[in-house]
Amino acid sequence: MNEPEPLLAHIPADIAQPDKVVYGLTIRQIIIVGATGGLAALIYYLFHRLLPVLVIAGLVLPLLAVGLAVALGRRDGLTLDLFGLAGLRFARAPKQLVAATGEVTGPPAWCRLRGKLPAPLRLPVHAIRTDGALELADGGVAVLVETSTVSFHLRTTAEQAALVGAFGRWLNSLPAPTQILLRARPIELGELIAVIEQRAEELPHPALAQSATEHAAFLQQLNTSRELLARQVLIVLRDQGPARGRRNVRREAAAAVVLRRADEAARTLAVLGIHASVVDADAAHQVLSECLDPGGWHPSPAALPNDVITSTDGQEIR
Structure with a gap:
């Protein structure tokens, strides 16, 4: 007796992918590329009569490269802009945490404090x-x-x-x-x-x-x-x-x-x-x-x- 063929269903690895709007780009990518292109065009419009073309190209091309890298690049499953924001939040977050129900009270006025006070540990x-x-x-x-x-x-x-x-x-x-x-x-x-x-x-x-x-x-x-x-x-x-x-x-x-x-x-x-x-x-x-x-x-x-x-x-x- 022949067994039935297996039922196959292709499921994308990332089901939460944002919608592609134009040329395979999402709205976020279009905004980043458009803002970068607009800033490059503004630099060229303001300085094309004052600076040589090579100098303007040296200013505009790195800017365009950074914009494209941020819009299209990924790191650890995140886009580069979100990865940068996560790194900025981690850098600004306190590194010393203690178990406390409320805010950590500071020392009395006669005690000198070196560094910052620890922040309360917020468990999920x-x-x-x-x-x-x-x-x-x-x-x-x-x-x-x-x-x-x-x-x-x-x-x-x-x-x-x-x-x-x-x-x-x-x-x-x-x-x-x-x-x-x-x-x-x-x-x-x-x-x-x-x-x-x-x-x-x-x-x-x-x-x-x-x-x-x-x-x-x-x-x-x-x-x-x-x-x-x-x-x-x-x-x-x-x-x-x-x-x-x-x-x-x-x-x-x-x-x-x-x-x-x-x-x-x-x-x-x-x-x-x-x-x-x-x-x-x-x-x-x-x-x-x-x-x-x-x-x-x-x-x-x-x-x-x-x-x-x-x-x-x-x-x-x-």
């Missing part, structure tokens, strides 16, 4: 609720949903088409912006090894105990010889809540809405064979700690049976 998450919802600093609420992975290439063509169709229907049903975050975190197998060694003595048959001991030795070798990583897929759902009403009431309403959407997403993804669960308060605290300190060591407990574990050299360990 205001608090973590007991149900796992994150209260954001801008007034919204977000919920994290942790999902497992699915073996796509091991499926048949019909199954792949069904997976893509079901996933597309879930994406089309999203009423608010949603982020899919893929992370790699270190895995510590010490607790798992200790549990296996402890339970190996309680097994009814010596052959089972020997197998458990050998498996614990294998895990110990992996734990000491390599830095193991586990892939984590997180879906971030958020809701801004109603525009009117008291702040606490708006947060409660937004939390109820986004938690219901998280449960619906978990049920929808279960159809695809993906295990999804809403992250509780402790797990959300762990995720935020790892994201705020990406270079630190935040070992996670043993991975789930269906999690993919890799080493730092990219080799998968089953």
Whole structure:
């Protein structure tokens, strides 16, 4: 029986590209090129009778080159004008931040201050609720949903088409912006090894105990010889809540809405064979700690049976 041909859909890598207006240029690019050309024409009109042509060309050509570079160039996924503005904001932003609820008060008058006062640290998450919802600093609420992975290439063509169709229907049903975050975190197998060694003595048959001991030795070798990583897929759902009403009431309403959407997403993804669960308060605290300190060591407990574990050299360990 011949399998149906796979359904192919070409999706651009950047779905938020601005519209092209004239000659493949956006409105921003047209404004930059037009302003640069107008300034060059003004310089030529004012000084073409006073200065030689070569001098005017030496003034105008670098200006035109800079304008074209700013309009057409890109750096780290940003246009050069936005990249320059981001660099300017970073240069002007305070570099020393402290945890403070309000503005940092200065020292008394008799104390001399060298340098500038530190600025308060404004974190995007205001608090973590007991149900796992994150209260954001801008007034919204977000919920994290942790999902497992699915073996796509091991499926048949019909199954792949069904997976893509079901996933597309879930994406089309999203009423608010949603982020899919893929992370790699270190895995510590010490607790798992200790549990296996402890339970190996309680097994009814010596052959089972020997197998458990050998498996614990294998895990110990992996734990000491390599830095193991586990892939984590997180879906971030958020809701801004109603525009009117008291702040606490708006947060409660937004939390109820986004938690219901998280449960619906978990049920929808279960159809695809993906295990999804809403992250509780402790797990959300762990995720935020790892994201705020990406270079630190935040070992996670043993991975789930269906999690993919890799080493730092990219080799998968089953």
